[in-house]
Amino acid sequence: MLRDALLVAGKDLRIELRSKVTAGQILPFALLVLVLFAFALDPDGPALERATPGLYWVAVLFVTVLAVERSFSLESGDGVRDALRLAGLAPGGVFLGKFAALAVQLLVVQAVLMVGVVVLFGRDLSAPLLLLGTSVAATAGIGAAGTLYGVLAAGLRVRETLLPFLLLPVLAPVLIGATRAFEAALDGVPSDGWPWFNLLAVFALVYTGVGILTFGSLLEES
Amino acid sequence: MTTTQASAAAQPSTAAAPLGTGSQASRVLGVVVLVAMAVLLWLAFVASPRDAIQGDLVRLLYLHPALAWTAYLACFIATGASIQHLRKRTVGSDLLAHSAVELGAVMTLLTLVTGAIWGRPTWGVYWVWDARLTSTAILFLMLLGYLALHRIDAAPEVRSRRAAVLGVLLVPNVILVHQSVQWWRTLHQDPTLLDRNFDFGTSDLLMFTMVFGFVAISLLFVWLLLHRFRVAWLEHQVESAWLDDAIEARRAEALAESREAGAR
Numbered sequence: 001m002l003r004d005a006l007l008v009a010g011k012d013l014r015i016e017l018r019s020k021v022t023a024g025q026i027l028p029f030a031l032l033v034l035v036l037f038a039f040a041l042d043p044d045g046p047a048l049e050r051a052t053p054g055l056y057w058v059a060v061l062f063v064t065v066l067a068v069e070r071s072f073s074l075e076s077g078d079g080v081r082d083a084l085r086l087a088g089l090a091p092g093g094v095f096l097g098k099f100a101a102l103a104v105q106l107l108v109v110q111a112v113l114m115v116g117v118v119v120l121f122g123r124d125l126s127a128p129l130l131l132l133g134t135s136v137a138a139t140a141g142i143g144a145a146g147t148l149y150g151v152l153a154a155g156l157r158v159r160e161t162l163l164p165f166l167l168l169p170v171l172a173p174v175l176i177g178a179t180r181a182f183e184a185a186l187d188g189v190p191s192d193g194w195p196w197f198n199l200l201a202v203f204a205l206v207y208t209g210v211g212i213l214t215f216g217s218l219l220e221e222s
Numbered sequence: 223m224t225t226t227q228a229s230a231a232a233q234p235s236t237a238a239a240p241l242g243t244g245s246q247a248s249r250v251l252g253v254v255v256l257v258a259m260a261v262l263l264w265l266a267f268v269a270s271p272r273d274a275i276q277g278d279l280v281r282l283l284y285l286h287p288a289l290a291w292t293a294y295l296a297c298f299i300a301t302g303a304s305i306q307h308l309r310k311r312t313v314g315s316d317l318l319a320h321s322a323v324e325l326g327a328v329m330t331l332l333t334l335v336t337g338a339i340w341g342r343p344t345w346g347v348y349w350v351w352d353a354r355l356t357s358t359a360i361l362f363l364m365l366l367g368y369l370a371l372h373r374i375d376a377a378p379e380v381r382s383r384r385a386a387v388l389g390v391l392l393v394p395n396v397i398l399v400h401q402s403v404q405w406w407r408t409l410h411q412d413p414t415l416l417d418r419n420f421d422f423g424t425s426d427l428l429m430f431t432m433v434f435g436f437v438a439i440s441l442l443f444v445w446l447l448l449h450r451f452r453v454a455w456l457e458h459q460v461e462s463a464w465l466d467d468a469i470e471a472r473r474a475e476a477l478a479e480s481r482e483a484g485a486r
Binding site: 148152153156157158162165166169170172173176177180195196199202203206210214217218 | 308364366370374376383384387399401403406
């Protein structure tokens, strides 16, 4: 299963390296969201400073919808889904591979967003370990849930509208947890952030488990 | 309610399908529900007194918690039926999950509305970011998501299976959301305690009416779910009958063509 996961993840990341959709379109969009928030809230006032953790994660969620959409539009053309099944890959492996490729891209976007927060919002990054841990745990949860809901909406004519509608309510715990942990890291006491890290880890585990178990029956239908 | 006769080509197992959604048992249940509702109305508005603290607002409590309970019950039924559908892929389990979600969405919306009506005079606001309220609102969105996914333009079994995966996640999702909101509100500030100033000692009748409300609303829920499921079942029959009829018509055409060709 893990070997298959590496193959699928490698395929997705190679496609990304060659097409540069994430780098060329999704990444600038993420930065654009930050700039828009700065326009909406007075960048010199306390509101933006207080809201930074929340804005950061809302931007990540917007990017997630685009990235998931992209991840599954790769499979929709040229009978790729059939090919994936014909290749004899373990369905759980396909899930983990798509999930890993999505997570890697989201982490890259987050690194750039973090730089954006430092440069555009003038924040200092304190408690780097908590920030990094939160990012990894939240990304695992977002990636697993995103991949699962992505396949639920894949190949449908209404997928662009259906995907955010299905995915965003489910990601509410991630938004809450990651935002609180970032608040603790940036403005509060870092030790307050670790319980949220645990919540994010539980979320990621639940979705990874469900994804591995159900992906097979979802892949074989379309 | 009646429907078109299922075609003769339908599977034998469906030959016994009902032609309406009523049965002897459900009619009896329907009468019981009607009587129970009438009694509940009488208890709530006539027999039970105003509450010392809440005044007439207390009357909403005969309805609101019972509605919330049936909304949660619908979710558990939907999740159970969805697990069953993923395991056995039976049509009935999908129809049951779909019916439960649809009814659950109605009950959840009613829960939110009655809660807001109660909250405005009691807390001074329609809405507070309490764990229970927030997770109920998110639940409502998830139920709508399920219904949206169940309406997609795809083969019935594709639709059913995808919806079933969502259905399986319904209860775990609600638990995750509820827990996270609860921690958020308690770590962040004083928890929004639902200080209802209950003192049931003042009125046994109030307590009795509330319990009776639970029973009456639950019975209503069962009756509605039964009928919704039967309607879904009949819709499914009509769909499959339509396909069988179409195949039959094509066959007849093909036979006629081959006969013509033979005659020439």
